[in-house]
Amino acid sequence: MTQHFLPGNPPISITLRRSARARRISLRVSRLDGRVSLTLPKGVPEREGLAFVREKEAWVRGQLDQRPDRVRVALGIDLPVEGRLLRLRDGTGRSIRVQDGEMLVPGAADRTAARVQGFLKQIARERLAAASDRYAERLGRKYTRITLRDTRSRWGSCSSAGALMYSWRLVMAPAGVLEYVAAHEVAHLAEMNHSPAFWARVEDIHGPYLEQRRWLRKSGEELHRYRFED
Structure with a gap:
């Protein structure tokens, strides 16, 4: 598991994982914590996976924008x-x-x-x-x-x-x-x-x-x- 960043405003942290069971490149944005995970099948070059992320940048940022805002529990909420x-x-x-x-x-x-x-x-x-x-x-x-x-x-x-x-x-x-x-x-x-x-x-x-x-x-x-x- 390695960490990469998608440049932009703001930059987005990408967690890259490899899986012997994966059949294709997959990209997931957690709606719980906003973590962006990229999973690569065995043998797929890292640069190909990162290029895939760049192609999907608009989608990734859209998913992050749709996440519910966090609310700190305090008086008045x-x-x-x-x-x-x-x-x-x-x-x-x-x-x-x-x-x-x-x-x-x-x-x-x-x-x-x-x-x-x-x-x-x-x-x-x-x-x-x-x-x-x-x-x-x-x-x-x-x-x-x-x-x-x-x-x-x-x-x-x-x-x-x-x-x-x-x-x-x-x-x-x-x-x-x-x-x-x-x-x-x-x-x-x-x-x-x-x-x-x-x-x-x-x-x-x-x-x-x-x-x-x-x-x-x-x-x-x-x-x-x-x-x-x-």
Whole structure:
């Protein structure tokens, strides 16, 4: 893996990778972090790959321009929680409270992001544990544990040992989306694949899921706009 730069205003960093499995040159712009990746098949000269990037420069810059702006979590911003926007305001007392379309965050302003993140993780754990319990009971299987992470490549996973992992950012999505992801991962306790039998399990324990799945594909990446640390 090597690093190159596409000149211009601004210059664009290009991560070049080689893959023995690749059949053709491919160029990808991550909508999560803006990383531009160029993958070359074995035997394709580096200069040919870089020439390909130059030909696609307008496309690359267009993709970067379409990325949602990042939002630093602080007092005064609107933050999605269970699918609705809450305005972060200065609060009193010791605990965060939600009322009248606002999230009231007490304490020093420079601790707002950390306190809000902790609050969201707490809600996420409660919602995901309840959903996982409910779907596991419907499936007739048991999971071993639940962990929360801030993953970017997936919203959840299920290990062969029955351990469930979820992104805590799911609590920012509409409640039905969190429910779908929980059902999806619990269904893997019975089917460790994405076969028709697996999707039948998801529908059996959850009901129709296409609307929630489409929401994740279309809007899920926007949940990563919100930055809780510098």
